[in-house]
Amino acid sequence: MSDLEKLVEETAVELLRIAATELPDEYVEEMNSLMGETRGAVGKAQLKNILEDADIARKNSMPMCQDTGIVAFMVKLGDEFPLRSELKKILVEATKIATEQVPLRPNAVDMFKGNTGNNVGLNGYVPIIYWDVVPGDNLEIIAMPKGGGSTNVAASRMLKPGLGIKGVKQFVVEAVAKAGSLGCPPYFVGVGVGGGEDLCMKLAKNALLKPFKVRSEKKEVAAIEEELYRKLNELEIGAMGLxxxxxxxxxxxxxxxxxxxxxxxxVVISCWALRHAKATISPDGEVRIDTSV
Ligand code: SF4
Incomplete structure (x- = not known):
């Protein structure tokens, strides 16, 4: 293994550790401020529990939830970065190492043989890796493990085109109302519209990683995001669904x-534990880690 390959492997392991154990600061700050605004003692207590849990996890470098998720990486590969086809093997290996070292709960199940025990399998599909080849010579990796509870409440529908944006908004509200308490709210909600039956889900997952509290640069989309944020909170599902x-x-x-x-x-929904960490690696081995995405 070359020095650069080793560096990418170690960085990917570190990203999985950070994602599993460090809830991004901006979410912690927002939850703290929402706790101040929450009137009921039950809601306050739930937010306090989440914040205490996140604090203990960070201080002790321990996973913030027992479900450390199915492992996914979003990779932006600069077309002049020296490593290419080797990267998949490196990310698979990093997943196995992180499973032991962090540790991550083994969450990859072979339908015929049971849990693979190392978060890897089958047929090269898990860890899930999304590839994007971009100009430049850097490699960007985002680790985004996602828990089963909130994954189970994802939803998609092929609407009749005539329903338009009104139909889209209605479906999102329905999907989150149906999710209710099942996926450990407060939620982060990603909505994908267009493409096809597969791309709309990928867009929704990408949407989860857009900068926190920053609205779309397209004013029509920003207005929909704002309206959905208000309407979804009016559902009063509440912290942990209480x-x-x-x-x-x-x-x-x-x-x-x-x-x-x-x-x-x-509609892709994340629980309060929206876990992610990003690294940018240069060809000469400089690594920048960013948890805010
Ligand atoms: S939904 Fe999220 S917080 Fe709830 S158990 Fe799963 S990973 Fe943990």
Missing amino acids: GEGPSVMDVHMEMAARHPASLPVG
């Missing part, structure tokens, strides 16, 4: 063109 405190921390929407006959909508 009816008090915030239901939703943020909402982002990502759009692609759609087929004239289709209006695909994807």
